[in-house]
Amino acid sequence: MNISRRAVLGALAVGATGVVPAWAQDSKGLIVIITPSHDNPFFKAEADGADARARELGYATLVLVHDDDPNKQSELFDTAIAQGAKAIILDNAGADASVAPIQRAKDAGIPSFLIDREITQSGVAVSQIVSNNYQGAQLGAEEFVRLMGEAGDYAELVGKESDTNAGIRSSGYHDIIDQYPDMTMVAQQTANWSQTEAYTVMESILQANPGIKGVISGNDTMAMGAWAALEAAGRTDVVVVGFDGSNDVRDSILAGGIKATVLQPAFAQAQMAVDQADRFLTDGSTGLEEKQLMDCILVTADNADQLETFALAS
Structure with a gap:
């Protein structure tokens, strides 16, 4: 189930009166996906990949954009915390500036799974999955x-x-x-x-x-x-x-x-992050190291016709 930010906030307001939101009844919980602007097709592919995989696994999703603004990202983390998100999938808005909101979510019991960009501290996010x-x-x-x-x-x-x-x-x-x-x-x-x-x-x-x-x-x-x-x-x-x-x-x-x-395989990387979030929420561990590298592939005129949405046809 894909839900808008307005819908989730509205559902929370209803939830405060004792009525359980429909999305909470019908899913395993909410996964919030936060990336830079979808004007860049790479980030759109990330969001689409994470969104599709999360819904396939039975979660409700909320897809948000921080526009590479650390202040906006911080506000979105506050929103995710207020909404009781189960997990956050993040392509962050700054290696240093992102540490505090990720820690804030962790302190609230919400694990973060990073894709594409690392942060400057270990032990704050559960996973940091980046291209090599x-x-x-x-x-x-x-x-x-x-x-x-x-x-x-x-x-x-x-x-x-x-x-x-x-x-x-x-x-x-x-x-x-x-x-x-x-x-x-x-x-x-x-x-x-x-x-x-x-x-x-x-x-x-x-x-x-x-x-x-x-x-x-x-x-x-x-x-x-x-x-x-x-x-x-x-x-x-x-x-x-x-x-x-x-x-x-x-x-x-x-x-x-x-x-x-x-x-760099944006779509697959985002789906891997969701799989690890699901495993962590189910088992309490991903079974993997926090920092994980995915190798990149050279694309030239010889194989460009096999490329579609940040993935090469097998």
């Missing part, structure tokens, strides 16, 4: 170097500073690229995971570095923004590599635009 961003970044960097012919000026677009994934991916990129002395980074700028911001940043980089040969991006959304700016400038010769495995980048690869991306 370092391994994936190395895959992307190796392909980028190959496509660049091991030489040339390039730019790097970096994600949000508050997101540990941004730094991990950048480190993975450079641990490969920096081994090649003829690869020269002429610009490194954040575009905060944003397509619109990446377009503007790419315009500025192009003006300052007209001889640029490649762009390696911390995610697919920024890669799409960079590619749009390159197309507008008539620079479709520039090699662009992304990270995520979105359908938009898949289509660009198949059309001969962006050259490659790195798939």
